[in-house]
Amino acid sequence: MKICITGANSSVGQNLLNHLANKEGAEVIAGVRSQKAFADLPQAANIKPTTISYEDSESLNTAMAGADCVIHLAGILIESKHSNYASANVAATAAVVAAAQSQNLKHIIFISVVGASPDSNNAYFRSKGAAEQIVAGSGIAATIIRTPILLGPGTAGAWSLLAAAKNPKCKVLGGGHYRMRPLDTDDLSSALTTLGMNPASGVSTHELVGPQSIPYRELIQKTAKMLGKEVEVGSVPVFMAKIGAALTSTLKGGGITPTVIDVITSDEIVETNADAALGLTLSSLDDTLQRIIKAS
Numbered sequence: 001m002k003i004c005i006t007g008a009n010s011s012v013g014q015n016l017l018n019h020l021a022n023k024e025g026a027e028v029i030a031g032v033r034s035q036k037a038f039a040d041l042p043q044a045a046n047i048k049p050t051t052i053s054y055e056d057s058e059s060l061n062t063a064m065a066g067a068d069c070v071i072h073l074a075g076i077l078i079e080s081k082h083s084n085y086a087s088a089n090v091a092a093t094a095a096v097v098a099a100a101q102s103q104n105l106k107h108i109i110f111i112s113v114v115g116a117s118p119d120s121n122n123a124y125f126r127s128k129g130a131a132e133q134i135v136a137g138s139g140i141a142a143t144i145i146r147t148p149i150l151l152g153p154g155t156a157g158a159w160s161l162l163a164a165a166k167n168p169k170c171k172v173l174g175g176g177h178y179r180m181r182p183l184d185t186d187d188l189s190s191a192l193t194t195l196g197m198n199p200a201s202g203v204s205t206h207e208l209v210g211p212q213s214i215p216y217r218e219l220i221q222k223t224a225k226m227l228g229k230e231v232e233v234g235s236v237p238v239f240m241a242k243i244g245a246a247l248t249s250t251l252k253g254g255g256i257t258p259t260v261i262d263v264i265t266s267d268e269i270v271e272t273n274a275d276a277a278l279g280l281t282l283s284s285l286d287d288t289l290q291r292i293i294k295a296s
């Protein structure tokens with residue numbers, strides 16, 4: 001199978017490339033936006049780094065030529081002066097879908113988020129919902145995987161969790177009472193590898209979350225305990241954080257916004273976990289935390 005990956009230098013992309021490196025029968029095109037990003041990619045004989053631009057259809061067509069499937073990972077939660085939801089989450093997905101159509105790919109795999117909906121009041125969830133619609137309406141077999149916070153080496157979630165757990169005191173939004181279902185990036189990569197290596201039909205949307213639901217404050221305390229530490233978890237009132245975020249993000253042209261705060265503090269709840277449907281045995285939360293501690 002020839003698999004094209006977009007956003008291959010993302011934390012998920014790097015983990016996925018490690019799963020696909022030297023895998024028998026897998027030929028991988030690792031798409032990134034700059035040559036500089038090549039240095040971040042795991043190297044293997046079956047992985048070919050390639051520069052792509054989402055504004056240049058030819059570059060996407062070339063990257064996807066002869067591929068069976070594309071795994072579209074590029075996307076953002078935090079907007080910046082150079083990257084916003086419309087460009088990074090919606091327009092980039094439309095460009096990838098157009099190239100997949102032009103190159104007659106047989107399968108599009110898209111990473112979305114738990115809570116995605118084109119009708120959401122939240123701009124991030126809305127942009128991921130709009131991207132899902134573009135993928136689902138492509139006329140190509142599609143698998144959409146909605147994920148919660150991802151924990152693995154290099155993920156933003158792992159960095160913030162470890163930073164909070166390493167100090168004797170930390171302050172988190174609203175005291176961290178929101179519930180999370182952290183998913184191990186290794187488990188996501190296993191699912192993506194199986195999906196990418198096998199034929200698909202129709203359009204399916206899966207919600208894939210970790211095995212345990214836990215309030216964020218308890219996740220911090222659990223991580224601290226595993227580090228041999230104790231942490232006192234305090235609270236930053238959400239309304240105050242939103243006022244501060246609104247001001248600084250307007251001045252800076254990006255960063256943490258009230259939209260991001262709403263995403264972070266929303267409970268990650270799913271009706272049916274897709275682990276069984278995807279043939280996955282999920283890592284325990286303890287194993288995932290051990291892995292991110294070891295990698296830090």
Ligand SMILES: NC(=O)c1ccc[n+]([C@@H]2O[C@H](COP(=O)([O-])OP(=O)(O)OC[C@H]3O[C@@H](n4cnc5c(N)ncnc54)[C@H](OP(=O)(O)O)[C@@H]3O)[C@@H](O)[C@H]2O)c1
Nearest residue numbers: 007010011012033073074075083088092111113148149150
């Ligand atoms: N991390 C999580 O907890 C989490 C949770 C739910 C869903 N997801 C989704 O999973 C995917 C991978 O997440 P991640 O955390 O691994 O990503 P990441 O490490 O933050 O990397 C983001 C990727 O998106 C690319 N990108 C940024 N702006 C772009 C733009 N305007 N156009 C095209 N590409 C752009 C980046 O390329 P450059 O390096 O060139 O900027 C990079 O490859 C994303 O779609 C994300 O929304 C992640």
